[in-house]
Amino acid sequence: MCVRRCVITVGDLGEFGAVTRISGRLPQGAAVLLGPGDDAAMVSAPDGRVVVSTDLLVEGRHFRRDWSSGYDVGRKAAAQNLADIAAMGAVPTAIVVGLGMPADLPVDWLDALTDGFRDECAVVGASVAGGDTTRGDLVVLGVTALGDLGGRAPVTRSGARPGQVVAVAGRLGHAAAGLALLEAGRTGTPTEERPLGEEDRTGRPAEDRPRGRAGRAGGDDVERLLGEAVAAHRRPCPPYACGPEAARLGASAMLDVSDGLLQDLGHVAAASGVRVELDSAAFAVDAPVAAAAEALGVDPLGWVLTGGDDHALAAVFPAEVRLGPSWRVVGRVVAGQGVSVDGRETGHGGWDHFR
């Protein structure tokens, strides 16, 4: 009997109650031919091939409930999988989610998580087509995304050739800057759920967006920029549409930047049997990254080159391709091996989960 304060938990709902509650919050798009509620979902695959990627996220390692809201975690977990689909040049159609939860998890948190998954999928026109729930001591998310290539060849990591250019689309260093701020105790406030219409296409909440012209950042501006970096850690903003765009433009190799640009381009170099040369001056250090670097007294380029979790896209194009404004050329492919910045070798610059 609840007298003073009543938090309804997942344990109160039971497994089937939880599944019913989750399913009830999930509209299904046209690509989902059979949604949640059966042994399996059925998703349209008009191309005759399906692109599939899976990720496992564990509380305490990939997110913290005191640093991110349920809504943030849902958006982030969906985003990193949807970005993998985009990085093949495909358009995401659906995700399925295996969800481990402690029995004392508040139902409000589960609702927010579900809405986060729903809203991030909605950005690309995909749906949460099914899933599985089980009990565990921590929140664990097994997310699998499906996508359709629309007849295009998949853009793998192995097609880069000497003479081609390396370009990036999306944010670099934002999430790493945000994480560093959180680790330094600059926690900000987890972003609560809000209707999708209140956000711009970057996924940033309206009140965190830059207003007017940016001059030299004053005190309020600094706090706003730091807040943007923290928000970027909580919710990546992958440039989904740039994936199929790159495939149409003839990209020879592509991946999403999840472990840090240097490490991820190292995969392209190794898979393609080439060397990638980057020019540090070609990178933008965006204002939130610069503000965080100044606040913490570090070099922002480290975050830009080695920070993970922004899920930017890095692609290699023939030199003659005219790239749209979303892409920034940051280097070139030459014969050889490895990755260099300004002519200097780089080692493993990313994040190895097991070391």
Next chain:
Amino acid sequence: MCVRRCVITVGDLGEFGAVTRISGRLPQGAAVLLGPGDDAAMVSAPDGRVVVSTDLLVEGRHFRRDWSSGYDVGRKAAAQNLADIAAMGAVPTAIVVGLGMPADLPVDWLDALTDGFRDECAVVGASVAGGDTTRGDLVVLGVTALGDLGGRAPVTRSGARPGQVVAVAGRLGHAAAGLALLEAGRTGTPTEERPLGEEDRTGRPAEDRPRGRAGRAGGDDVERLLGEAVAAHRRPCPPYACGPEAARLGASAMLDVSDGLLQDLGHVAAASGVRVELDSAAFAVDAPVAAAAEALGVDPLGWVLTGGDDHALAAVFPAEVRLGPSWRVVGRVVAGQGVSVDGRETGHGGWDHFR
């Protein structure tokens, strides 16, 4: 420096070492157009639709490393997902696996797990097309299976109609009996990895198979039968081919028995708006289940009707359909609601993970 006894662990390999090691053990079938090593895999979907199911397995809840070998866990985790695909009437094409592991996990265990996934997929001609690894305190497996319907309509839970018959294919009660034996301290020996050729089509190791005629079980026979029940808990043996067969025969509803027959048929009854009537005398109590029941002094029918984890298939067919020898008719569909056994109502007879 290792002087006395050297157990190579996942932490020694590092993330990329682990991924390389896993990938190297996984042959790819014809349906996998692009295998592990990129942002996503690409799998053939000739039907133009893809069936997809996901499950999350957590150490301590779905398996115990002291009760099951890595090979057992791999086979079981793959089997329960592949069974979901079969239960739609589809043929599995590929799985992807999100794998959380502690750094001190022995590499031998990881190898055996990988081989278990590989071998269970091989039973149905599927492959492990990709995955993701991360560190965690426990072994966590997020498994997603894909399948192709070959132009058939999916067999859902909602098509059962009064006048039709209920039939089951595959084992019932074996895994529950085996779990009860393990919980009672009758642990047996986890089955080690062995080449696929040494097994029969049931997935049981050669030395556990019945030999010659079974009379009244003597002491050795009892131990052998108990061993079979424990082996059934470690490795389910779903009747995969019966799924597409049922679809071709015109099954109106189907699911795999994962939470117990009564509970799972309750889902069919609810989704179809009908009542399912079962006859207890129609069920077989297989010898391992009977032996375990005698050893523990319980009624074996409880395991048959409410035991999960065997991943038998339960389907509803028009009464006039001639079923092959894999199927056993155990009841009928009538107007009404709920599930009865011998005319008596049954409540929730299965297992709710959150209560």
